[in-house]
Amino acid sequence: MGPVRLTRPEKKAALMQSIWATYLLVPLLWLVLAALKTLGYELDLGRESLYMGSALVAAAAANYCLARDWLVDQLFYYLYSAALSLIVAAAIYQTGNMVSPFVWIGLIIVIYDVIAYSPVKGISEALFFVAVIWVAALAELQKLIPGHPLLPELQTVANFKYVMLMLISNTLLFGVITYAVVYISERLRRERIKALLSAQENARAYRATVSVMEDLESAHGQLKDQIKELDQSRRETLRLLHDVQQAKAAADQQSAETAKLYEQLKSVDKMKTEFLSLISHELRTPITPILGYSSVFLGEQYGSLPPEYKKGAAIIKKESEHLMAIINSIIDVARLERGISLELTKEPVSLSRILAELVAAMMPQFEERQLKVGIDLPPDFPTVMADADKLRRLLTNLLGNALNFTPKGGSVVVRGAQKGDHLELSVSDSGIGIARENLEKIFGKFYQVDSSYTRQVGGVGLGLAIAKEIVEAHGGKIWAESEGLGHGTTIKIILPIGV
Numbered sequence: 001m002g003p004v005r006l007t008r009p010e011k012k013a014a015l016m017q018s019i020w021a022t023y024l025l026v027p028l029l030w031l032v033l034a035a036l037k038t039l040g041y042e043l044d045l046g047r048e049s050l051y052m053g054s055a056l057v058a059a060a061a062a063n064y065c066l067a068r069d070w071l072v073d074q075l076f077y078y079l080y081s082a083a084l085s086l087i088v089a090a091a092i093y094q095t096g097n098m099v100s101p102f103v104w105i106g107l108i109i110v111i112y113d114v115i116a117y118s119p120v121k122g123i124s125e126a127l128f129f130v131a132v133i134w135v136a137a138l139a140e141l142q143k144l145i146p147g148h149p150l151l152p153e154l155q156t157v158a159n160f161k162y163v164m165l166m167l168i169s170n171t172l173l174f175g176v177i178t179y180a181v182v183y184i185s186e187r188l189r190r191e192r193i194k195a196l197l198s199a200q201e202n203a204r205a206y207r208a209t210v211s212v213m214e215d216l217e218s219a220h221g222q223l224k225d226q227i228k229e230l231d232q233s234r235r236e237t238l239r240l241l242h243d244v245q246q247a248k249a250a251a252d253q254q255s256a257e258t259a260k261l262y263e264q265l266k267s268v269d270k271m272k273t274e275f276l277s278l279i280s281h282e283l284r285t286p287i288t289p290i291l292g293y294s295s296v297f298l299g300e301q302y303g304s305l306p307p308e309y310k311k312g313a314a315i316i317k318k319e320s321e322h323l324m325a326i327i328n329s330i331i332d333v334a335r336l337e338r339g340i341s342l343e344l345t346k347e348p349v350s351l352s353r354i355l356a357e358l359v360a361a362m363m364p365q366f367e368e369r370q371l372k373v374g375i376d377l378p379p380d381f382p383t384v385m386a387d388a389d390k391l392r393r394l395l396t397n398l399l400g401n402a403l404n405f406t407p408k409g410g411s412v413v414v415r416g417a418q419k420g421d422h423l424e425l426s427v428s429d430s431g432i433g434i435a436r437e438n439l440e441k442i443f444g445k446f447y448q449v450d451s452s453y454t455r456q457v458g459g460v461g462l463g464l465a466i467a468k469e470i471v472e473a474h475g476g477k478i479w480a481e482s483e484g485l486g487h488g489t490t491i492k493i494i495l496p497i498g499v
């Protein structure tokens, strides 16, 4: 810890005190001198007043400088102190050395400066005063300066011992008092520093506590806000919960009703499916002989027929076949709806042969619509393990659609290729095409693209749904491709060859 340095205002305050002390001391001293004189001391009050006046003038000058803010600087401060010390020292000499009351003024100045400024200043002043006393006394003894008029005995050698005694006792007085004051003031200064430090510490701790308190207060405020928000959101949540509960109750009620309706619908639907299946099977029975006899008539097995009858028989046969196909489709759908999967009877099947037979059988219809038909299969197109009847139905449906949805003069091509352990088959036509958004939908049950062409063609929208079921039952895939309306359609199939 370095020495405690006074700040400018502190220095100014200390100086002010010192000057006030001078103002008070000098008149006080004058009063003391006056009292001593009345008590019989031989004093020249006129001369003493002169010195005291000088001290007062010095104090007034210092005060003026202080008012102008001059004396605060170190140099002026020391100049002031030196001037005051000189005046006092001169007074000590002039008033008669050690017996002079000015010795006590010197001591007071030393004490004051040690306490108010620094031990160094006080000690140096003490040394200065002692030196002045010694020099003055010795100079008087040696008659180097005129002796004090009031103390003629000092000039005699007989008093030499007495003078020396006084000088030593004065020196001891200055020494002891200066030492005591320096010691006490140092102790006090240390205590002050300690107190200052602990005060600083306390202040720091206080500031830290205050800042923690402020933080706590702001955190408390924030917490209060948050609690308020939480409370609000809790209330909102409760309200929402209540609404949700109400909505849930309503939904529960509705879903119970829906479930009831659904059960009713399901049983009605089941009845409908059973009815459909029953009716279809029943319908198939009478159609079989109609088909058989119309074929017999057409074959003229019971004798030749006039052309009108033959034409009638052909119409009966064609429409019966159509009816049979519809009934078969309905039976399939009824089966599908009851969740019964297709039963496959697998055997090695030659798709080239089935295709050739189908195309041959449908040739009159293709010709009637002036459509070119082509089958483009490699010669080594392999047989597949599959259900022949089902594949025949699949291809019938695809060729039938190509036939129905390709305007006159168009073309239909069936292509095939082997790709590893599966076959790729496609039926392409140059017909009306399918919009992109319908490419998947057409495989749904009873789905028909809404167009005047479809309405003209008829059908029930089951052909592709059945085709898909057949392909998937064989572990294959089926999808449609089209460049858009008017740009033809290709139905593609992938079928595993199987073993």
Ligand code: ADP
Pocket: 397, 401, 402, 405, 429, 431, 432, 433, 434, 442, 443, 447, 448, 449, 450, 454, 458, 459, 460, 461, 462, 463, 464, 465, 488, 489
């Ligand atoms: P449908 O028995 O009515 O032909 P499908 O399931 O076979 O039923 O076909 C569904 C619909 O898909 C058809 O109504 C038709 O609109 C469309 N479609 C099927 N094949 C073709 C095709 N080759 N070209 C254009 N549209 C087709």
